[in-house]
Structure formats: structure tokens, C-alpha cells
Amino acid sequence: MAEVLLENVSRTFGGFTAVDGIHLHVAAGEFVTLLGPSGCGKTTTLRMVAGLEEATGGRISIGRRVVSEPARHVHLAPDRRQLGMVFQSYAIWPHMRVFDNVAYPLQVRRRSTAEIRERVDRALRLVEMDRFADRPAPALSGGQQQRVAIARAMVFEPEVLLLDEPLSNLDARLRAQMGDEFRSLQRRLGITTLYVTHDQDEAMALSDRIVVMRGGRILQIGTPTEIYQRPNSEAVASFLGSPNLLDAVVTGVEAAAPDLSRFEVRGEGWQGIAYGNQSFSCGQSVRVLVRPEDLRVGPISQDVDAAWRGEVIASVYRGARRSLRLRTSAGELHFEVPALTEMRLGEVVQVEAAKSSLWTVASN
Amino acid sequence: MSTLSSNEVATGSMRLGFRAGRLMEGKAPRRLALAALALLLAFLSLYPLSMLLYGSLHTTPPGIAGTFDLSGYRQVFTWPTALLFANTVGISLLKTIFSLLLAVLFGWIISRTDTPMRGALEVLITLPFFVPPILTAMAWGMLGNPQVGVINLVWQRMFGSETPLINVYSYSGVVWHMVQYSTPFLFLFVVEAFRAMDPALEEASRMCGGSQWSTFRRVSLPLMMPAVITAFLLSFIRGLENFESPLFFGTPARIEVVTTAIYNSIHHQSIPNYQFASALSFVIMALMFLLVFWQWRMLRGRSFQTVTGKGYSPRVIKLGSWRWLTFALxxxxxxxxxxxPIGQLLLGSFFQFFGFYQWDMLTLDHYRSVLGNDEVWRAFRNTFLLGFGGASVTMLLGSIVAYVSTRTRWSGRRLIDVLAWLPWMMPGMVLAVGFLWGFAFLPGAITIYGTIWALLIAYVALGTPISVRVMSAAYHQLSFDLEECSRVHGAGWWQTLWRILVALAWPSFAVGWVLTFFGIMRELSASVLLYSVGSEVLSVVLLRMWENGQAEAVSVVGLMMMSLVFLFRWVQLRLIKRYVNAL
Structure with a gap:
């Protein structure tokens, strides 16, 4: 297993900067996801690691080997990097059988026929496609092609596995199933994995760490919990889920734990307690993040971090739950309640935030 | 960088300059290869083109010292030549309109009605396209001859008429012969356009209250317009280039067009007038350039609209008993x-003299004489040698050019694309005139004129634009991922080229190869200017025999050629069915 190290890596196309000086260290055996909207540079980054795209600045190393360093004219061709890759389109070669597709990486490495047979069988068994070895590749369904692509990427036990939105072409149910299967396979084999997606649920469910990217830069790197609970900016906060973001002013500061502060904040018609890991001083404007799932309706209890009062302006039944929209003096709040909660439009209700659920980020 | 081993430094310093995955390693060898390719293409297109200009200003035939003046162009801009151009344009326009009407009718019948055996009919309708025009021209020369043509003989026998029913040696004869060829050509475009159309678009019109007819007029037809206009222009351009029809049916009736005028002023004058021929060639080429440029402007951005369209299964109209009428049409x-035409060739080959069909005139003499004729055998050998060699070289060149222009981002790829496409606007005859000058201008040690190489070079130049198109279309269907995936999983550039790209594109290569082979086999207008004793090809031998009045022997050779055509067409259809559609 090998680690992957990106140091100040850039890629410009003419005047356009697709990737702008990023630093990333993927530890051996780790599963790291590059997450971001389309055009954020995540795919370009992956392709630079693969060697399909030439970096224009910085240095990329796989294991102890420098594979790309434009300043020294180092650029190792993709076939010499010993990687496995799953493409968004799967790139299953249509003129080969399933077996030949999976055997290809071994054949070009001139392994013996016996070894090829044994390893391909093992790889196909791993993805439960051994029954299909003799099928022509075009006769496979999307999910099956995906399994073949994974088997092919892992058949020669590469040091690093790269995946470019491998689940995006599957339907929702298959996507969840394949994601889980793949993650447990990756854990079992302990392959260093770099994964690209624009789907936050996928990123949360699969990754050891998530790298949130935008405009060719990294916004935040952290575990799924860190990224979701403790975003370092409004951009990261609003990319994951659809939170309420309220304007407020800091009125008091105290240290709650190392690397965590407790702020007293006051907004339009409300005040409360919010936490944060950035330093804000009294009087400073901030944005307060309130996740919809942390709000609940009811008579206000004594000991809450914040509460609002407002008129119900929308109520949508969604089966398992009901989405509400409330107009308060602080702005609109959206949140969810159990589906059978009776709620009339125009009714004035009170909502409170769960203890320690408010988070502050800098306002931009 | 202490972690960098010497091996890696070496690799790095090679400065592997591929970009975005299309990947030939090493910049210097690549530049060299590209330059060689550009030079080769320039020799095939730019060189004859500029030599044509040179020749049009040169007062004496190629290879003879002379001076320069504008007399060639002065002769082009006179009344008789203006008439020539009017003739050429008029004939081509007429035949394009007629064949477009027929093609739309057939396209509709095949793609949108429940006419029986549509699959077979489609093959049959497109078949004339693959038959060398010289064969049907000679067959129609016998069928429609006003004195002894079979059609007229039958007509006169049946109805006791004194006057012949048809005379192919006329304007209508020329147009009719061209229509036979452009109808299948246009049909291929039109039927494709009919099929690429989403039936939901028509259904939506019906749901909005449009009748069948107004749906066709207001939805289907406008949707097909881009494809139809392209086809129309292409067919019109091909009509301007046409040589066989005006040669066989126009010349005897003193109807001259540009191609026959070029041919006649080189071959059928006591003193060949190369300067006029070259000037005329240059002018027609300039006109073609304008037309092609106009077409390109009109098509920009939507040329692949119908090609990459999904295959829909269009709604079929139930014709009831009318479907037998469409079948019959x-x-x-x-x-x-x-x-x-085939029947005529058969008939002609078994009788002593064509036109005199009596039992006691039946004979196998013509077969004997043809089979014992060394010249015919030599022409067969030459045609096949040129067919195999020319098709292989052309397709190889086309594959490389298409690869460079569609699969790489190398600088210079646009130039290569344009150079390979230039011969597209040069009629075979014009290119041949250019090469006549070009070959004469080469240093004395390189003798191409008078050898089989002259023909090979001309065929490769004429075939390259089509081979580039065929291979580009093939490559376009293969996503870059397929190549990149191979590279990432450990295959080198050459290995990827061979195991992925070649392995996937070879059926298209084979289909293109057969197409090019057909093209070479039927080629007459360039061959007739570039052949010499020893390097005759079948079409030239046929023309010479015809001019000597050996119509019966011509029938025998024609039949042999025809059976080859059908054999190759059958092989090609099998290939397409098995491999191209499967991918």
C-alpha cells in the first residue's frame, strides 16, 4: 500500500486555472473523497494523479516515487504509475469478453497464463461476477459493468485505486448497494483510494476523509463528521445539506475546550449560544448555522441554546416527515417535523434548537 | 530530490509531452513524424494543385520548354466555354432535382411504410451506386441506341412504330444515366435522416391536431432539411465532376461539358491543348472550392446531427393494398x-454482333477472345494490384490522419486535416491534369509518369478524403476513456493503439477499404489521363475497346467486372451487419 502526496499542485489551461495549488496527503490504506460541484477541479486532480492530465505546477508522489514535477520535467506516463482506475463511463472495452477485460492489466504486464487465470477468477469472485466471465462485455447491465470495472482496477493489486464518479450512472438503489459493497471490499483489502464525486451522501457514507473543493481550491479537509458538524466556512456549510444560515453579532466569548469556543450571539429578535472553532471577538458579525434536523417545535423549555417564534408559511407532506417553513424576525427558517404533526398555514409556532447544535462561521 | 532514482530522471527528461491522454511519447520523434505526414499529404494535394496553376500559364505541354502567358484563361472566358459551363451546371442541376425527388420517395417508402421486403429493397435500391458507371453507360449505349437498341427494337416490333422510342445520345440520356447513380447516393442520406428522427416529434404534431400530410410538410420535412440540403449539394458537386455520362451520351450528340472538354482538348485534338485544359481545370476547381466552402459554412455545427442521432424505430404507415404499388416502384x-444493363451485357456477350439477335448468331467467340487477350488480363492484374494497394495505402493514410485530427491535441493537426481534405474539391480529371504537370516537373531520376505509380498516387489522393471521414466517424464512436483506461492499467502508447483502438476500429477500416476498392475499380476520369502502355486499368481498356467498336467484347469484360462488384458488395454488407452494427 502506498500513500499519495500532492504538494502545491496546479493545472492551468491557457488562462484558466482548473486546479490552484492544492496540498493533500492520502495515507496508506485511507479512503479519501474529493467532493465538489462540477468544474471545481476534482476530476482534473484525479486525472493528474493518474497521469492522464499533466500538472503545470507542484509535485505529485505515489509511495516514495515522484510521478509528476513539472519544474524538473518529470512526468511519468500513466502506464508506469501502477494504478487502478474506475472511470465514470466504466470504459469496458466492448470488443472483449468480461474475462479479457479483467485480464488486460495482467496481460500487458506479461504475467503467465496460469497466474492470469487464477487472479482474474479471484477478482471476478470478489465482485460476484465469476459466472459472467465468458459474456461479451456489451451484454452487461450498468451495475454489472461497474463490477467488472472494479475487478479490472484491482486485479493486479495496484498501490492506489482511483475512482471517477463510479456510481453516478447507476440508479439510486443500486448506487447505495454498490457503494456499501465497494467500501467493505476496500476496507478488507486496505487499498489506498482516491474517490471523486459530487454527491455528498456518497462522500459521507464512504470516506475516511472528505476534501471539499471549489474553484480549483480546497475549502476544507476532514472526516465526514468534521465536515458536516464543524464546517470552516459558509461555502462548506451550505454545500452539505441545506442548512439555515442566520446573521448574528457576537456578544460574548469563552473557551469551551481546546480548539472550541462558546459564543453568545444576538440576531434580529433572538439570542442564543453557538459554538465555533474560529476566533471571533465581541461585536463581530457572524453567520450562525442551524441544521433543519436540529430544530423542533414546542413550548420553549428552560434550558435551550436558542429559540424563535414565527408564522408557518409552507407545509409539505413528504411521507416519512413534513417540511415546514417559518417566517421569523430573523428570516425564514426551514425544518422538519414528524409527518403527522398537525400544522395550519398562518399558525404562529415556536421552535427551539437542540443543545450545542448551533455553529458559527465567518460571514462573507 | 534524493528520492528520485536515475531511471526516473531519465524518464522525466524525455519530457513526455502528451496532453489529456492521447499520448505518443517523446516530442521530437512526434514532430518528425507529423512533418513527414504533412509533406506526404502536401505532395498528394497541394503539389498537383499548384502545378495546375503553373501549367495553366505554360504555353507548351508538360515537359517541353515554353513561355508563360494568359492565353489559356483567355480561351476559358469566351462564349463557347460559357456555354460549356451552362451545360455542365444545367445537366447537374436537372439530374440532382430528379434524383432527389426519387430519393425522397424511396426513402419514405423504405423507412416509413409497411411495404413488403423493405430490407431487401433497400439493398437493391442502393446497388446501382456500386456498379462502375462505365459498365452501365456502355450497356445503355446498346439498350438505347436509336437504330439497334434493344428497347427500340422491342418497341418497334410490338407497336409497328417506325420511329425509335428513346435515344440515349441526347441531353435526357446524359441526365438519365446520372440519375441512376445519384438516386441511390441521395437515398442513403435521406433514409438516414428519416430514421434519425424522433417519432415523438411527429406524434406531438398529430396530437396537436395536424393531419398526416401537414405533419409531413410542417414537421418531418423541415427536420430533414439540413440533411437533404447537404445531400443535394454533394450530389450537385458530383454531377459537375461526372465524366462517364457526358462522355458516352453527350459527346456523340455534340453535347460537351467541362470534364469532356478537358479530356477532348488533351486526347482528341491533333495538337493537344494542355494550356486550355489546365486553365479550364483550374477554373472549375475554383468554382468547386466556392461551392464546397459554401456547403461547409451552411453545415457548420450541425454536420453530425443525423449521424450521431439515436436509432429510433419510426412509426410505420399502413398502406393497405397500396403497398404493392410502392413495392413495384x-x-x-x-x-x-x-x-x-446486366441483361444487355449478357445478351451482347453471346451474340456475334449486338443489335442482331438471331439464333444462328449465338456464339462464345467473344469469351474466347477476351480470355485469350493479354491486354485484358494485364488490365485485370493492374486493376487488382492498384485496388488492393491503393485501398490499403489510402485507408492506412486515412486512419493516421483521422487519428491525428480527432484523437490528439497535437499542434499541426488542423493543417494535416485540411491537406487531406483538399482533393475533395478536385474532380478526378482535374487532379490528373495537375499530376501530369507535377510528374513532368519532378527531377529526372524520379519517373512516375508512364508507370503504375502515377495511377496509384492519383487514386490515393482521390480516396483519402473519404477514408479520413470513414475513420473519423469510427473513432468518434469510441470514447477517450477506453484508451485512457488502457494506459492507466499498464499498457503503453503503441500497445493501446493496437489492442484498443485498432481492435475496435478495424471493421470500419474494412468497410472503408472495400469502399475505396470500389472507387478505384470504377475510376475512369483520372485513369484515362494518367495511364500509359503497360499500366492500363480495366476501365481504360473498356473505353478503348468501346471506341474501337468492340461492344461485344466489352460486354464480356463488363460482366466479369460486375460479378466482382456484387461479390465485394456482399462481403461488405456481411461485414457491416456482423461487426459495425454490433458495436
């Missing part, structure tokens, strides 16, 4: 354009 076209 298609069959009549096939009978008249293929069966009749």
Missing part, C-alpha cells in the same frame, strides 16, 4: 438501373 428502379 422500388422494383422498377432496380430492374431498370441494374437488371436491364
Amino acid at each position: 422500388c422494383m422498377v428502379f432496380f430492374l431498370v438501373s441494374v437488371v436491364l
